[in-house]
Amino acid sequence: MKYLLFLLVIISLNAQTKYPSSESCNECHENIYREHTSSMHHKSTLFKDEVHAKVKEATSKNSYKCALCHMPAAKDLRSIMSGEKQPDPNDYRQTDGVSCFYCHQISKIYDSKAHKINFSNYKGDNKPMVFGNLKKPYESNEHESMDNEIYKNSEVCMGCHSHKQNAKGFEVCNTKNQYDKTSDCIGCHMTRTAGTVEKENKGMRKDYASHNFLGVHSQKMIKKAVKLELSYKNEVLELTINNKMGHSIITHPMRLKFVKTTITRDKQIIWSNFKESPIEDTEASFIIVFKDNEGNTSMPSDAVDYKLNRNLKASQTKVVKYKVPKLQKGDEIKSAWISYIVNPQIAKKLDIKSIDIIKPYMGDEESLYIY
Numbered sequence: 001m002k003y004l005l006f007l008l009v010i011i012s013l014n015a016q017t018k019y020p021s022s023e024s025c026n027e028c029h030e031n032i033y034r035e036h037t038s039s040m041h042h043k044s045t046l047f048k049d050e051v052h053a054k055v056k057e058a059t060s061k062n063s064y065k066c067a068l069c070h071m072p073a074a075k076d077l078r079s080i081m082s083g084e085k086q087p088d089p090n091d092y093r094q095t096d097g098v099s100c101f102y103c104h105q106i107s108k109i110y111d112s113k114a115h116k117i118n119f120s121n122y123k124g125d126n127k128p129m130v131f132g133n134l135k136k137p138y139e140s141n142e143h144e145s146m147d148n149e150i151y152k153n154s155e156v157c158m159g160c161h162s163h164k165q166n167a168k169g170f171e172v173c174n175t176k177n178q179y180d181k182t183s184d185c186i187g188c189h190m191t192r193t194a195g196t197v198e199k200e201n202k203g204m205r206k207d208y209a210s211h212n213f214l215g216v217h218s219q220k221m222i223k224k225a226v227k228l229e230l231s232y233k234n235e236v237l238e239l240t241i242n243n244k245m246g247h248s249i250i251t252h253p254m255r256l257k258f259v260k261t262t263i264t265r266d267k268q269i270i271w272s273n274f275k276e277s278p279i280e281d282t283e284a285s286f287i288i289v290f291k292d293n294e295g296n297t298s299m300p301s302d303a304v305d306y307k308l309n310r311n312l313k314a315s316q317t318k319v320v321k322y323k324v325p326k327l328q329k330g331d332e333i334k335s336a337w338i339s340y341i342v343n344p345q346i347a348k349k350l351d352i353k354s355i356d357i358i359k360p361y362m363g364d365e366e367s368l369y370i371y
């Protein structure tokens with residue numbers, strides 16, 4: 001009897017300690033693990049994202065409500081959110097951020113006004129169930145696996161990415177499209193990549209869904225954000241901006257994205273769409289600035305309305321017309337898409353240092369010569 005009890009205790013202890021770290025998946029899914037650890041999902045916590053850490057510090061010193069989406073696998077999620085417990089840099093369930101296992105446990109997404117909610121399948125099983133979208137997944141000793149429609153129609157992304165209201169009920173970010181629907185997130189952000197899903201490749205697959213989750217931190221992706229076109233007639237320059245993404249140009253209030261247009265004659269710039277700051281051009285700059293009750297510029301947490309809201313919806317196109325000097329043979333018009341992860345003014349205020357975060361990223365470029 002004693003022996004049996006002892007066994008039972010061991011079994012239940014085992015079951016409880018069995019929340020798999022992301023590193024544990026590396027044993028078999030090395031390609032996916034390598035990509036994931038370089039992604040913002042792995043770096044989503046205040047331990048690994050300087051921007052997130054500094055905004056958290058500036059807006060909510062004592063609590064960490066952000067953990068709901070930025071550190072969702074934490075064991076003591078509720079107490080960390082309320083501030084009862086402080087984040088612990090030695091706990092892998094916290095430093096793993098949006099971890100492999102957390103994402104692959106999401107079974108359903110619930111709708112709610114303030115933000116959508118992930119419903120987790122996690123029960124502490126010794127051989128847990130992971131969801132995916134593989135045809136005929138090969139059996140593994142590590143886990144069971146099962147098809148789930150939301151890993152195909154991108155609904156699995158929406159528990160964190162759909163929208164978010166602040167405590168005042170004002171929506172501060174949004175990645176849904178103009179129809180308030182989920183677009184094909186997976187199609188654009190998890191492209192098929194040559195290589196194995198799993199080391200031994202018993203499933204005999206030639207490619208896998210990439211897990212880099214590239215976005216606004218990636219030069220390659222910024223090239224795909226918008227398409228620019230130029231035309232000139234009778235002292236009017238027409239710039240067409242076509243948003244190619246499945247969501248708005250600005251999904252998050254930290255960003256600044258804009259077009260810089262110049263006209264050059266004999267190596268001299270004779271005209272440009274702004275002098276000092278890109279936001280002087282109200283038509284070709286994209287930015288969201290919030291205001292509080294008193295109409296002053298505010299952080300997302302205190303916002304009740306927009307002070308500036310310059311955005312384009314999914315797949316939307318806009319034409320900007322500029323009255324320019326009469327052009328002559330040899331003149332060159334150049335337009336370039338430029339993207340900042342953090343608006344330089346905000347970066348200065350928050351004292352953000354990483355070069356990769358404060359430098360401009362160049363997107364689509366278009367030029368026109370006058371013959």
Ligand code: HEC
Binds near residue numbers: 055060064068159
């Ligand atoms: C409902 C889920 C959710 C909550 C709660 C949440 N975030 Fe986020 N956060 C996101 C998502 C999704 C992104 C990526 C959005 C994007 O890039 O468009 C993000 C991105 C960010 C970024 C940009 C990071 C970068 O790399 O530039 C900052 C800063 C940030 N969040 C701060 C916070 C802070 C501070 C809190 C808590 C006060 C918080 N977030 C709460 C979902 C959430």
Ligand code: HEC
Binds near residue numbers: 025202
């Ligand atoms: C001992 C090896 C092993 C380990 C460790 C392992 N897996 Fe797997 N996993 C597999 C095999 C084998 C497959 C099937 C691959 C195939 O069919 O090509 C698989 C498939 C999957 C799938 C696809 C399921 C589907 O139905 O589409 C997911 C998701 C997955 N694993 C997640 C994880 C996560 C998350 C971890 C870490 C917590 C992990 N795996 C650890 C062996 C492993």
Ligand code: HEC
Binds near residue numbers: 041043052068185216
């Ligand atoms: C558990 C919450 C959660 C889920 C589920 C989730 N994300 Fe994220 N995602 C985040 C957070 C938080 C960030 C921002 C991290 C940061 O910058 O600090 C983010 C960032 C991103 C980025 C921006 C990367 C960059 O460098 O700009 C992309 C793209 C992205 N997610 C796509 C997806 C897609 C596609 C899915 C669905 C397959 C998904 N996410 C599911 C929380 C989540």
Ligand code: HEC
Binds near residue numbers: 185215225251255
């Ligand atoms: C048609 C392709 C396409 C679709 C569909 C798409 N995206 Fe994107 N997304 C992009 C590109 C390209 C970028 C990078 C350029 C940029 O951020 O300006 C991006 C950027 C992002 C970012 C970072 C944006 C920022 O400024 O912080 C997040 C987060 C993101 N996508 C999440 C999603 C989610 C979630 C979905 C599904 C609802 C989705 N994407 C659907 C193409 C797409």
Ligand code: HEC
Binds near residue numbers: 133209
């Ligand atoms: C942000 C959520 C998210 C995170 C984090 C994440 N995955 Fe996935 N994973 C997905 C989605 C969605 C799919 C289905 C993609 C598809 O079918 O195109 C997928 C597919 C897979 C597959 C099947 C491969 C294939 O080609 O369809 C495996 C295996 C897998 N993931 C393992 C992992 C491992 C291991 C990690 C961590 C190293 C991880 N995932 C992190 C969302 C995630």
